[in-house]
Amino acid sequence: MTRILVIGNATVDFVFRMARWPAPGETVLADEMTQSPGGKGLNQAVAAARLGVRVELLAPIGQDANASFIDEALRGETGLTPHWRPREAPTDISTIWTIEAGENQIVSSAACARSLRPEELGPVATLASGDILLLQGNLGAETTVAAAxxxxxxxxxxxxxxxxxxxxxxxxxxxxxxxxxxxxxxGMLAGGTAPEDLAALRGRCAGDIVMTRGARGALLLQAGQAEAFPAPKVEVVNTAGAGDMAIGAIAALRAGALPLPEAIERAMALAARTVGRAGVLSAFPTMAELRGV
Known part of the structure; x- marks a missing residue:
């Protein structure tokens, strides 16, 4: 069975909901604060596992209460096996501000994630043809390139x-x-976001490219052809985690041999369900909900 190995960060997220952004120098009282496991690596691993794929997560965490909180929370995720790399440094955290319009701003620490070294990539050596390695930018360049x-x-x-x-x-x-x-x-990588910019980026030896565009869906550049995928219209509650849900879903659906265009279309629908709910991991759809997409 195809499996997904995610190598990335794991954090504790502190999510503050408020009516509006504070002005410079102003203090705004949050209407609500919640705490949950997070980080792009962890989020994408959970998103993929909830869609019925066998997933492993390799991530550095501290040896503190936040690390215990993350480990305990993931024990309830079926199909997800974590490989922790303990650190003396504190577990990374993220602060996520969300406002009533559904927009969010995020600040994360990254010292723990950046400490992962190429010699700690043991599970990568067990990958086989057909498996998927999912990476983000949280780790250092040397380790990320070595894993790939x-x-x-x-x-x-x-x-x-x-x-x-x-x-x-x-x-x-x-x-x-x-x-x-x-x-x-x-846009940063390609020097623009027009189809010709993506084509030029792909010409610099990049593989297929998916550019997510929030409420406007996504654009796929594959074999020189650009294809747009609209996002379903929903009432936005919180956009935090929607991108991770889409990426985890694309990986999971590709692991199930679904053609890339169909995987993107379904991923957009699953991400739309996520933004219509409060929370991050608690908002991620499950395999049962995938059947309705």
Whole structure:
């Protein structure tokens, strides 16, 4: 059975809901604060596992109460096996601000994630042809590139989520079979977001490219052809985690051998369900809901 290995970060998310953004220097009282496991790596692993795929997550975490909180929470996720790399450093955290319009702003620590080294990538050596390695930008360049090279050597495909961009991703673009990023990220890498910009980016040895565009859905560039996928119209409650849901869903559906265009179409529908709910992991759809997409 095809499996997905996600290598990325794991955080504790502190989500603050408020009516509006504070002005510079202003203090705004939140209407609600919730705490949950998070981080792009962890979120995408959970999203894929909830769609019935066997998923493993390799992530560095501290040896503190936040690490215990994350580990305990993931024990209830069927089909997800974590491989923790304990650190002396504190577990990374994220603060997520959301307002009534559904928009969000996120600030994350990253020292723990960036500490992962190439010699700690043991599970990558067990990948086989047909498996998928899912990576993001949270880790350092050396470790991320090393993981991608090893996965390709073993016949696995590589899916790269470009967020966050804090190092030169040129080499990773040449190692990825599929690149998924939001409009600002792809614009940074391609020098623009028009189809011809994506075509030029793909010509620099990138694989297929998916550019997510929020409420406007997604754009796929595959074999020189651009195809748009609209996002279903929903009442927005919270956009935090919607991108991770879409990426996890694309990986899971591709693991099930669904053609990429169909996988994107379903991923957009699942992400739309996510933004219509409060929370992040608690908003992610399950396999039962996938059947209705």
């Amino acid at each position: 090279r090893l996965a390709r050597a073993r016949g696995a495909s590589v899916l790269l989520n470009t967020a966050p961009i804090w190092w030169d991703m040129s080499e990773m673009l040449c190692l990825a079979d599929l690149v998924v990023g939001n409009e600002p990220e792809i």
